[in-house]
Every structure is written in C-alpha cells, then in structure tokens.
Amino acid sequence: MTTNRDDKDLPLRDDIRLLGRLLGDAVRDQEGEATFDLVEQTRQAAVRFAREGRAEDRARLHALLDTLPPATMLSVVRAFAYFLQLANIAEDTHRARRRRSHEAMGSPPREGTLAFALDAVRAAIGNDAVARERLQQFFAEALIAPVLTAHPTEVQRQSTQVAMQQVADLLERRDRMVLTAEEQAESDIALQRQVLTLWHTRLVRGERLRVIDEVKNGIGYYRSTFFTEVPRLYANTAALLHERFPGADFPLGTFLRVGSWIGGDRDGNPFVTADILRDTLRLQAAAAFDFYLEEVHALGGMLSISRTLHSITPELDALAANSPDKSVQRLDEPYRRALSGVYARLVATMRRLELPPPTRAALGEGVPYAEAVELRADLQVVRDALVRTQLPLLASGRLQRLLTAVEVFGFHLAPLDLRQNADVHEQVVAELLAQAGVCANYLALTEEARVALLAAELAGTRPVYSPHLVYSEDVQRELDIVFAARAMRERYGHSALPHYIISKCDGVSDLLEVALMLKEAGLATGGAAPSLGLDIIPLFETISDLQRAGTTMSAAFALPIYRALVQSRGDVQEVMLGYSDSNKDGGFLTSGWELYQAELALMTVFTSAGVKLRFFHGRGGSVGRGGGPSYDAILAQPSGAVSGQIRLTEQGEVIASKYATPDVGRRNLELLVAATLEATLTDHENQADKAVTFHPVMDRLSALAFRAYRALVYETPGFTQYFRESTPLAEIATLNIGSRPASRKPSDRIEDLRAIPWVFAWAQCRCMLPGWYGFGTAVAQWLQETPDGLPVLQRMATRWPFFRTLLSNVDMVLAKSDLRVASRYSELVSDDALRGQIFGAIEAEWQRTREALRLITGEEQLLADNPLLARSIANRFPYMDPLNHLQIALLKRHRDLLAAGGNVDEHVRRGIHLTINGIAAGLRNSG
Structure with a gap:
C-alpha cells in the first residue's frame, strides 16, 4: 500500500473538521438553528x-447575505472569521506533527534545519578540520537578530491569541498522547469549552491600542516562546556541533538575540515619548527578572543535594555561606542555600531598579547585582560545582538554559532600537544651533555646509544645548528621548539601548545630526578621542536613497570625525535597508533589484574603508513589503552580504504566526540561524558569470517594471481615488490595531501614506497589487526586445537564488490574489469610467504576470512546487469569500450613510472591522 500526501494530511483534515464542528455547535447553541443553517x-x-x-x-x-439584518450579519462574519483562525491553528499543529514524524523516522535533515546547514557547510568546505575552524569563528562572532516591531497590521487581540494558544495546546496534547476513552472525552469537552469561550471573546478592540499595550503584547512573546526556546536552540546547536566534531570546543557566544522597536520607534508615532521609553525598559526588565526568579526557585527545588552524601567545591561552599538562608532544615544543602542567596540578590536588584516586587519574597536580604554578568557568575559557580563533582547531568538542562538566558537577555530583556525620521532631526539640530548662536538658519545651508558645520561641532567639546534655554515643544520632546536613553543605559546596561536608526536617511548630514544630538546627551564625545555610545544606523528606503547609499556611506567614511566615531564602535557600521517604502515608491521588482545593488555597492565601499558591514533588513509580512520565506530571503542575498551578522524586522501579524507557540517559534528561530550559517559559509549564490550575464537583464527588467508601476500608481489621473474607494483603506485607519497613524502627514497622497496600510488595503480586496504589478509588462517587453531571451530568464530562475526567490514570491502572491473578488471591490468606485480604466489595467497586468511566470518556470499551475501552501489555500480561501462579500456590502452601507450625512451605524462599523480581522487571518501575511 502506498502512502500519498492525502494520507499524510488526513490528521489535518480531521482537525479542521473537528474544530469546524465545535464552532458550528457553538453557533447553533448560542445563536440559534436559523443562524447555523445560514452559515452552513x-x-x-x-x-x-x-x-x-x-x-x-x-x-x-x-x-443569502445581501439583505441580512445587522445582528445576523455580525454572527455570520464572526463564524467565518473564527473558522479561519482555527484553521490556522490546525495547520500549525500539522506542520509540527509532520516535523516530528520526519525526525522520529530518522529522515535526512531538511532544508532550514541546523543539521542540514551544518552538513551543507561540511560538504562545501570538504575538509573537517577547516570546517571546524570556520564554524568556531562563525559562532564566536555571529549576530542573528529578529527584531519585533509594532506595526498596525496585527489585528488579533492578546485575549484572542491566548485563547487560540489554549486550543493549540489541546490539539497538540491529543496528537502526542494515546488517550484513554475517559481522557478523550475530557479532551473533547475542553476543546468544546475553549471554542465556546472564543465565540464570546471580542475579536476586535474597542479602543485604539496605546504604545504601552503594544509593549506588553511584545513582551508576551518572550514569556510564551523566547525565554525557553532561545536557550533550547543554543543547547541544540551545541549538541549538533559536538556530534559532528567530537571533542572540539565551540564557544557559542551570543549569536542569537531577539530585539525590539516597540516603545523606541517614534518615526511617525507621536505617542512614543521619554516616559514611554522609561516604562518600556522597566516592563522589559521586570519580565526578565520574573523569569529568572521562577527558574532559580525551581532549581532550588531540584538541587536537593546534601553535603553529607556528596562533596562540593570551595566556591559553592562560599556562595552558600553568604546566603541569607539560615534554615536548619537546609544547613546540609549547599546548592539550595546558594540559590536562595541568588534569589535574594535578584530581589534586591529589582528593588534597586524600582521594579514591581516579586510575588514570592526572598528568605532574607541580599546585595544587589550591579550587572547581569555578576548573576551569571554566581550561576556558573553552581554549574561548575556539579561538573567538577561528577554530576554533569544535573548541570545541563534547566541550569544551563538559565545561564544562556541570562547571557542573552541580561537585565534588559531585549535590545531596544530608537528610531526617528531625518526630517525631525534636522529641525532639532536647527533649533539647537540657532539657540546657541552658532547658526541662525541651519535649514538654509547646503548639504556641504551642513556637513562642515556639524563636523566642527562634533570634533569640539563645547555643548550647544543648555538647560537654561527654552526650546519648542517638539524639539524638547526629542531631546527628552536622548537624555532618557542615557539614564536608562546607566540603569539597565548599555545593551538595553544599543542602536539609533535614522529613517529616510539621504545624506551625511543626517548621520551627523544624530551624532550631535547624542553628544548633547552625553552619549557621544568629541575632542581628541571621539567616541559614540550607540550605533548610528542609516535607513535607506526610497529608490533614490538606495541608489545613493554607497555614495553616502563613502562620503561619511571620508569624514575624519565620522570615521573616528565608527572606529570607537569597533569599526562596525550597521546599515538598514527599507523594503516597504522602496516598494511603494518603485514597485516590487525595482525595489528588490535596487536593494540587491545597494548591498553590492555598500560592500565595496565598506571593504575599501576597512569597516565591517552589518545589514538590517526592514522586511514586512507581505511580499509587497519585502516579506516571503525568511530562509529563502537570506539565501537570496548577494554573496558576502551576510557574513555571520544580520538583523531583520518581524512585523505585524507575522510575529504571532511565527512566535506565538514554543514549537513554531523555535522552528522559525532555527530557520534564521540555519540560513545565516549557509549564506556565510557556502557558495550559496554560485556566482559564476552572473554579474556579466544576469545583472544587465535585471537592470532592463527593473527599468521596464518601474515605468509600468509608476505609470499606474503615480501618473494615472484618479488612481488615488480608485485606490481609496476600491479598498477599505479609510476603514482600516479607524480599526484599533495599532498606535501609529496611517499616514506620515495629513494628506491623501500615496507618497505620504505609510507602506503598511498601502499593502494591507490591497490585501483585503484580494488584489495584492504591491506584490506583482509591473513584472508581466517587464518580461513581455524584454522578450520583445530580446526574442531569444527566454532561455536566459530560465537559467536565471534555476541558477540565481535572487531571481528564483523573486519568482517564488510572485507565484505566492498571484495564488493568494483573486481578481474575481477584486472586481467586486472595484464596483465600489463611484466613477464608472475610472473603474473600467484602472481595473482593466490591473486585470491585464495580472494576466501578463501569470503568463510570464508560466513561461519562465514551465509550470501550468500556481504553487506547483509549493504543495503545502497550495493545500493551505485550498483549505482556507473558500471561507474568505463570504467575508469579502460581506465586507463589500458593509462598506457600501457605511459609505452611503456617511455620504447622506448620517451617523455611523455601530453594527456596520463593527462588521467591517470583523471582516478585516477575518480576511487578515485567512491570508496570514497581509501587512
């Protein structure tokens, strides 16, 4: 009997049927038979x-749907929205099930696993001694950092996420265990109870999220996943290395860190203030300490070793003697006494840092730790004692994972990035210089004059800020941030705030303006030995900025003061690349190609300057914002661009889909490490003659795609009207899914709209335009110019990871789009001629893009090489159509009411928000 994929997917279908039946039962019981029949x-x-x-x-x-009364319509919307959420859980559970099955059968390591990556490195190098040496160097120097950001596409409430996680836990338990009849019945009732609870849990927020709510949501992922799974990944990495290189020493360092922007990113978000920054760091630290206290307490319960039965080391004896725990019941239990002392010192440290007191009091007073390295040293004493007295098994596991956690998370939990727009910085600096009498009109200076003036100020030691002067409210707010940053670094350690990112950076003066602001706060110094306390990170995000990135950084390094500041940071300079705004500016094909070329140009500049380059990739969840599979994206980077160090943003709903559960979270973290390892130590790009044969083709394809995209989006009269009327953009702006405004400026221009709602709105109407528009025209016109060019494109698809990944992403976006649905949204456009013109252009380009993909790949069906995603779409997308249908009807009602001067109908408004939530859940990566 053969086993086909359908057999393997039977448990998934069973789970979806089970969850669907339980949801149906809840609808029938709570809303009545008539509503259930309507949903069915x-x-x-x-x-x-x-x-x-x-x-x-x-x-x-x-x-069935067009004439429903509002209350019944809401019930139907909720039913389909919840079904899509539950289907996502079933899919995640099934992926974990299949992964365990492969591992249990002893299948060869699969792509994306550390085992596969290590074997690929050994095979590529071909000499185990050399491979061992390069791997040792890699892990000693590597930095792989996913960075959580709070962007307004995460539509799930935390209450919903918690409830969904409980459903996932119940499904996993059923899958992992052989249940008795009684246990099976209990499991059924528990699932039924949880689905019923979900049905009565509000899907959308009643009030707009505050920044501090976003901070708390972000910290939730550390509690659910990162605290346990990051140390587990370190332990698994060490085990795999020792398995392949027995006896070799692999000091892993802290190669994986999970960072955050939440509470530090104020670009376009006026609600991020100095107080928010202080509250963010306090909440982060409190979460870290709560975890450490729980782990230390648990270890104390485990290590009940008596000195009357086993020897100890002098160091452990001294640690136990210093403990405030003097209980006669534990006088012979040095490990417990030592850990009680560690616990007391942690509690004292929390008091010093003014953190909330723990729920479990210490047994006495301890001396506060000055920094996390002291805590780690005490825990290392405990570990060393176990190892040196022949109890290494007890030193591994929980104790080793806690040691790793302390090294990775410190007292600050997550390195928090500060970010602000370059336009704001220049206003701050202009006012500082004017108030100090240095320059009356800084804004009127040329770029060269600005650079000269700022360089002189940075090289000197005099301040330009004075606490005795009065600054404008906006400027004072920015200054308060950098002064608060200095105080917070002194409190929680320099690792708490290591980076300052400059949005819309387009010149050297943008870098120097931030350096001057940091200098005024004591985070940089001038004089004979200039130094910088934070990494200053330019973010190049428009097409023109990307094209000038190499020139900008070359000019910066040529400036003695800036070069000295970089030298003070260990000759490492990070550069951030923006995928979202470059896509909105020039379309996805041109954006991807300009990002690739910017990396090549920057690598050349940095090599010449003797500076180590680390890229920070500002990717979103959707292809229209640089999304797509992270593993493929990292391997699609130019050779040499990764070099063991990479940071990348995890945004919006992607955070929940990747890190809400421990198993899925660990898998996604492993993917990042595996891809970085392969990209650094193998010839993943297979360079050959790409620069000669493939790059010129991409130059031309990019130019053609850029022209097609700009012609539609920026040069077609009425396009903005079409976009705003045919998508729920305005309604998304009123959905309480983030603290940040939808536009950077109060205008209707596409240029001023943030990239996130731009992409999110196109996803809701199932058009997905930012992820594919322009590709079909580019390929068609290039083939007209080069009639024998198709084999070249086919070679590019098979031999060049960059182009192969680009095609894969187009394939995915086309499969997730549905122009039948999009055409119904176009009917919301009031101007018939405009609707016909623009939707006609969109439809024609979709067909051209589909045909171009077919020609290059030879595949007649979309997702032919991605059966997992094809199955997922087949399972979920039919249940999105009713939500789209209802959203269109609700949008029409809502807009007609507003046009007639009526008040907003709360049922209608809520229904629109619920459909947005459900469609986003069905798409999974929509923002």
Whole structure:
C-alpha cells in the first residue's frame, strides 16, 4: 500500500473538521438553528464558487447575505472569521506533527534545519578540520537578530491569541498522547469549552491600542516562546556541533538575540515619548527578572543535594555561606542555600531598579547585582560545582538554559532600537544651533555646509544645548528621548539601548545630526578621542536613497570625525535597508533589484574603508513589503552580504504566526540561524558569470517594471481615488490595531501614506497589487526586445537564488490574489469610467504576470512546487469569500450613510472591522 500526501494530511483534515464542528455547535447553541443553517448554506455556496466559479453560486451568496439584518450579519462574519483562525491553528499543529514524524523516522535533515546547514557547510568546505575552524569563528562572532516591531497590521487581540494558544495546546496534547476513552472525552469537552469561550471573546478592540499595550503584547512573546526556546536552540546547536566534531570546543557566544522597536520607534508615532521609553525598559526588565526568579526557585527545588552524601567545591561552599538562608532544615544543602542567596540578590536588584516586587519574597536580604554578568557568575559557580563533582547531568538542562538566558537577555530583556525620521532631526539640530548662536538658519545651508558645520561641532567639546534655554515643544520632546536613553543605559546596561536608526536617511548630514544630538546627551564625545555610545544606523528606503547609499556611506567614511566615531564602535557600521517604502515608491521588482545593488555597492565601499558591514533588513509580512520565506530571503542575498551578522524586522501579524507557540517559534528561530550559517559559509549564490550575464537583464527588467508601476500608481489621473474607494483603506485607519497613524502627514497622497496600510488595503480586496504589478509588462517587453531571451530568464530562475526567490514570491502572491473578488471591490468606485480604466489595467497586468511566470518556470499551475501552501489555500480561501462579500456590502452601507450625512451605524462599523480581522487571518501575511 502506498502512502500519498492525502494520507499524510488526513490528521489535518480531521482537525479542521473537528474544530469546524465545535464552532458550528457553538453557533447553533448560542445563536440559534436559523443562524447555523445560514452559515452552513453560505459555506457550501462559497466552497462551490471557489472550486467551480459558477455564476449561480455567486448569486446564491448574494441572495443569502445581501439583505441580512445587522445582528445576523455580525454572527455570520464572526463564524467565518473564527473558522479561519482555527484553521490556522490546525495547520500549525500539522506542520509540527509532520516535523516530528520526519525526525522520529530518522529522515535526512531538511532544508532550514541546523543539521542540514551544518552538513551543507561540511560538504562545501570538504575538509573537517577547516570546517571546524570556520564554524568556531562563525559562532564566536555571529549576530542573528529578529527584531519585533509594532506595526498596525496585527489585528488579533492578546485575549484572542491566548485563547487560540489554549486550543493549540489541546490539539497538540491529543496528537502526542494515546488517550484513554475517559481522557478523550475530557479532551473533547475542553476543546468544546475553549471554542465556546472564543465565540464570546471580542475579536476586535474597542479602543485604539496605546504604545504601552503594544509593549506588553511584545513582551508576551518572550514569556510564551523566547525565554525557553532561545536557550533550547543554543543547547541544540551545541549538541549538533559536538556530534559532528567530537571533542572540539565551540564557544557559542551570543549569536542569537531577539530585539525590539516597540516603545523606541517614534518615526511617525507621536505617542512614543521619554516616559514611554522609561516604562518600556522597566516592563522589559521586570519580565526578565520574573523569569529568572521562577527558574532559580525551581532549581532550588531540584538541587536537593546534601553535603553529607556528596562533596562540593570551595566556591559553592562560599556562595552558600553568604546566603541569607539560615534554615536548619537546609544547613546540609549547599546548592539550595546558594540559590536562595541568588534569589535574594535578584530581589534586591529589582528593588534597586524600582521594579514591581516579586510575588514570592526572598528568605532574607541580599546585595544587589550591579550587572547581569555578576548573576551569571554566581550561576556558573553552581554549574561548575556539579561538573567538577561528577554530576554533569544535573548541570545541563534547566541550569544551563538559565545561564544562556541570562547571557542573552541580561537585565534588559531585549535590545531596544530608537528610531526617528531625518526630517525631525534636522529641525532639532536647527533649533539647537540657532539657540546657541552658532547658526541662525541651519535649514538654509547646503548639504556641504551642513556637513562642515556639524563636523566642527562634533570634533569640539563645547555643548550647544543648555538647560537654561527654552526650546519648542517638539524639539524638547526629542531631546527628552536622548537624555532618557542615557539614564536608562546607566540603569539597565548599555545593551538595553544599543542602536539609533535614522529613517529616510539621504545624506551625511543626517548621520551627523544624530551624532550631535547624542553628544548633547552625553552619549557621544568629541575632542581628541571621539567616541559614540550607540550605533548610528542609516535607513535607506526610497529608490533614490538606495541608489545613493554607497555614495553616502563613502562620503561619511571620508569624514575624519565620522570615521573616528565608527572606529570607537569597533569599526562596525550597521546599515538598514527599507523594503516597504522602496516598494511603494518603485514597485516590487525595482525595489528588490535596487536593494540587491545597494548591498553590492555598500560592500565595496565598506571593504575599501576597512569597516565591517552589518545589514538590517526592514522586511514586512507581505511580499509587497519585502516579506516571503525568511530562509529563502537570506539565501537570496548577494554573496558576502551576510557574513555571520544580520538583523531583520518581524512585523505585524507575522510575529504571532511565527512566535506565538514554543514549537513554531523555535522552528522559525532555527530557520534564521540555519540560513545565516549557509549564506556565510557556502557558495550559496554560485556566482559564476552572473554579474556579466544576469545583472544587465535585471537592470532592463527593473527599468521596464518601474515605468509600468509608476505609470499606474503615480501618473494615472484618479488612481488615488480608485485606490481609496476600491479598498477599505479609510476603514482600516479607524480599526484599533495599532498606535501609529496611517499616514506620515495629513494628506491623501500615496507618497505620504505609510507602506503598511498601502499593502494591507490591497490585501483585503484580494488584489495584492504591491506584490506583482509591473513584472508581466517587464518580461513581455524584454522578450520583445530580446526574442531569444527566454532561455536566459530560465537559467536565471534555476541558477540565481535572487531571481528564483523573486519568482517564488510572485507565484505566492498571484495564488493568494483573486481578481474575481477584486472586481467586486472595484464596483465600489463611484466613477464608472475610472473603474473600467484602472481595473482593466490591473486585470491585464495580472494576466501578463501569470503568463510570464508560466513561461519562465514551465509550470501550468500556481504553487506547483509549493504543495503545502497550495493545500493551505485550498483549505482556507473558500471561507474568505463570504467575508469579502460581506465586507463589500458593509462598506457600501457605511459609505452611503456617511455620504447622506448620517451617523455611523455601530453594527456596520463593527462588521467591517470583523471582516478585516477575518480576511487578515485567512491570508496570514497581509501587512
């Protein structure tokens, strides 16, 4: 009997049916038989329409849904939205199930695992001694850092996420254990209870998120995943290395860190203030200390070793003697007494840092730790004692993981990035210089004059800020941030705030302005030995900025004062590349190619300057914002661009999909490490003659795609009207899914709209335009110019990871788009001629793009080489059609009411927000 994929996917289908049945039971019991029947009829019609596209099935949806009363419509929306959430859980559970099955069968390591990456490195190098040496160097110097950001596409409430996690836990328990009949019944009831609770849990927020709410949400992922899974990944890495290189010493260092922007990113977010920064760091530190206290307490319960039965080391004896724990019951238990002392010192440290007191008091007073390295030293004493007295098994596991956690998370939990727009910095510096009498009109200076003036100020030691002067409110707010940053670094350690990112950086003066602000706060110094306390990171994000990135950094390094500041940071300079705004500016094809070329140019400049380059990739969840599989994206970087160090943003709903559960979180962290390892130590790009044969082709394709994209988005009269009317953009702006405004400036221009709602709105109407528009025209026109060029494109697809990944992302976005649905949204456009013109152009380009992909790949079906995603879409997308249908109806009602001067109907508004939530859940990476 053969086993096919359908057999393997049977447990997934069973889980989806189970969860769907439980949800249906909840709808029937709580809303009545009539509502349940309506949902079921809608489901059947939607599935038929998705599979066959028959007009009568679409008409059936209209008949069922268009005239529903508001309360019933809300119930239908909630039913489909929750089903998509539950289907996502079933899919994640199934992925974990298949992974365990492969491992249990002893299958060869798969791509994306550390085992596969280590074997690939050994095979590529071909000499175990050399491979061992390079791996030792890699792990000693590597820095791999996913950075959580608070962007307004995470539509799930934390309450919903917690409830969903409990459903996932119950499914996993059923999958892992052989249950008795009684246990099976208990599991069924527990799932039923949880789905019922979900049905009565509010899906959308009643109030807009505050920044501090976003901070708390972000910290939740450390509690659920990172505290346990980051140390586990370190331990697994060490085990795999020793398995392949027995006896070799691999000091791993802290190669993996999880960073955050949440609470430090004030670009376009006026609600991030100095007080928010202080509160953020306090909440982060409190979470770290709570975890350490729980672990130390648990270890004390485990290590009940008596000195009457086993020897100890003098160092442990001294640590136990210094403990405030003097209980006669534990006088012979040095490990417990030592750990009680560690606990007391942690509590004293919390008091010194003014953190909330722990729920479990210490047994006495301890001396506060000055920094996390002292805590780690005490824990190391405990570990060394176990190892040296022949109890190494007890030294591994929980104790080793806690040691790793302390080294990675410190007292600050996560390195927090500060970020602000270059335009704001220049206003601050202009006012500082004017108030100090240095320059009356800094803004009127040329770039060369600005650089000369700032360089002179940085080289000197005099301040330009004075506490005795009065500054404007906006400027004082920015100054308060940098002064607070200095105080917080002194309190929690320099690792708490290591980076300052400059959005929209387009010149050397942008770098120097931040350096001057830091100097005024005592975070940089001038004089004979200039120094910098934080990394200053330029963010190049428009097409023109990317094209000038190499020139900008070359000019910066040529400036003696800036070169000296970089030298004080260990001759390491980080550069951030913006995927979102470059895509909105020039389209996805040109954005991807200009990012690639910017990396090549920057590598040349940095090599010449003798500075180590670390890239920070500002990727979003969707392809339109640089998203797509992280593993493929890292391997698609130019050779030499990774070099063991990479940071990348994890944004919006992607954070929940990747890190909400420990198993999925560990898998995604492992993917990042494995990809970085392969990209650094193997010839993953297979350079050959790409620069000669492939790059010129991409130059031309990019130029053609850019022209097509700009012609539609920026040069077609009425396009902005079409976009705003055919998508729920305005309604997204009122959805309480983030603290940040949708636009940087109060205008209707596409240029001023943030990239996140731009992409999110196109995803809601199932058009996905930012992820594919322009590709079809580019390929068609290039093939007209080069009639024998198709084999070249096919070679690019098979031999060049960059182009192969680009095609894969187009394939995914086309599969997730549905122009039948998008055409119904276009009917919301009030101008018939405009609708026909622009939707006609979109539809024609979609067909051209689909045909170009078919020609290059030779595949007649979308996602032919990605059956997992194809299955996922087949499972979930039919249940999105009713949500799209209802969203269109609700948008029309809402807009007609507003146009007539009426008040907002709360049922309608809530229904729109619920459909946005459900469609985002179905798409999974929509923002």
